[in-house]
Amino acid sequence: MDKDKRKYNLLVIEDNPGDLVLVEEYLDEHILDPKITNAENFKEAKDILVTRKQTFDVILLDLSLPDKNGEELVREMLLISAEIPIIILTGYTDMPFSVRSIQLGISDYLVKDILSPLALYQSILHNIDRKKFITDLKQSKKRYNDLFQLSPQPMWVYDTETLKFLDVNESAVNEYGYSLEEFLEMTVTELFPKEKLHILLEHLKKVQGSKDSYRSLFGQHQLKNGKIIDVEVHSKPLMLDDKKSQVVLANNVTERxxxxxxxxxxxxxxxxxxxxxxxxxxxxxxxxxxxxxxxxxxxxxxxxxxxxxxxxxxxxxxxxxxxxxxxxxxxxxxxxxxx
The missing domain is CATH 1.10.287 (Helix Hairpins)
Incomplete structure (x- = not known):
């Protein structure tokens, strides 16, 4: 069987030499050359992660260490792990605690007595991929947030079903005069003067029945102080927190x-x-x-x-x-x- 040639850097926190050897043998069955660092207690693990600031792909954690164990150990490890996936390796089958550990932020919970080389290898792969996905998702959200919040033009996101504002950037707050909290209690219809509301409603019908992903609208908005401004609005579909939404950029074209x-x-x-x-x-x-x-x-x-x-x-x-x-x-x- 061909072994995985990728470089894996693993921290194994285990005080039992026999269990450590077993883990190394299991890893060797599927990984060509894993780099394994061993810590025999929590203090040593903390020194490696915090003082020496070493990074790892995965942490394999025994729940019973000489200086810490159980939920206290889990909580302390999560604080110092710098979001490195933590896979618990334990000799005890404790279903409620395993569920609790996952809820706290542990990536996986494996029982040593029924552990196999393949199960360990698959858990490592899955959690490395999961961390990468979460990292990419966070970066994507950060890029969206930067683009959204740093835009000099007013922008907002609204729910296409309820028409309620879901998010509003600082430029919109400054332009329209409503606070973020006030915006989040409003719907997009409230930005339109009553006599111009039909323009929005006609536009929304076109958006809902159109396959075009990008739409534009020229109309008028009313600021909180009652002033009417001419606006050119561009919108595009967006999934935000599993809600069908539209992200909108509004350009004040009154002077134009x-x-x-x-x-x-x-x-x-x-x-x-x-x-x-x-x-x-x-x-x-x-x-x-x-x-x-x-x-x-x-x-x-x-x-x-x-x-x-x-x-x-x-x-x-x-x-x-x-x-x-x-x-x-x-x-x-x-x-x-x-x-």
Whole structure:
């Protein structure tokens, strides 16, 4: 049988030399080269873990040590183990205590009399994998929490069934004026002005009936002080504590909305200016040009100087007319882009 070639670093806390040899033999059957450190009592184990700060993949713990035993030993070991999985190896079958040990935080409880090499090996593998899973889960939660709490934008998580807030970041507390405790007593519907609530309800229907994982909504929220703000909301499904939830990021776009409105007003004014230039300003100029042409046609002869002045006036009028046309055209085509 091929042995496991991975490097296992194990702390065996056992004061009985015979039991220690038995554990070493069992480990040797499935692991090629286990690194075993032995502590014969709690004091020595504490020195290894706390003073020397050695780390291990698993701790194998005998419940009856010369200086400590039973539940007291379990509690003390959990305090100094630095979350290293602890597997109890005991010669006593005590079902209530085994259950109690698991509840306290012990990873596994094995009875020496019925222990086998395979059972010990599988327990070690299972608890190493379990610790890795828990570590990864904690890191994942920390990354989520960092992203959530450090976001400069308001964020919250709500239950998709009850619509109650499950978590709210500090930015949302600062933006909306509600305390965290107040938020957790509210539902997301309470952020919407009554006359705008239908927008949220329609959005929620779309979210529930859609396969899209990412949704956006533009609407209005009401702050605790009654102020209405324009918001752009983005949401995504999330499982939080086994609850179907939505994580939401809300962006206050009130200033952007005002900016867009100002641009729209400016565009309207430019359109108005273009119309004034093309209809009102050009009207007297057109009449002036017509009169100049009539004068030119009705008077059969001009002196050379008079003809020169008349032609210069007409040329200037035509040039001014071309300039007005060009300004009007450019003003009518102006489009100010906004982000």
């Amino acid at each position: 909305t005002l900016y867009i409105k100002a641009i729209e007003d400016q565009n309207e004014k430019l359109q108005e200016i273009a119309w004034i230039q093309s209809h009102i300003v050009r009207a007297p100029l057109a009449r002036l040009m017509g009169l100049m042409n009539l004068i030119k046609d009705d008077i059969p002869s001009f002196t050379e100087d008079q003809s020169f002045y008349l032609n210069e006036i007409l040329n200037s009028a035509n040039e001014l007319d071309s300039i007005i046309k060009e300004i009007s055209l450019q003003a009518s085509e102006v489009k100010i882009e906004n982000d």
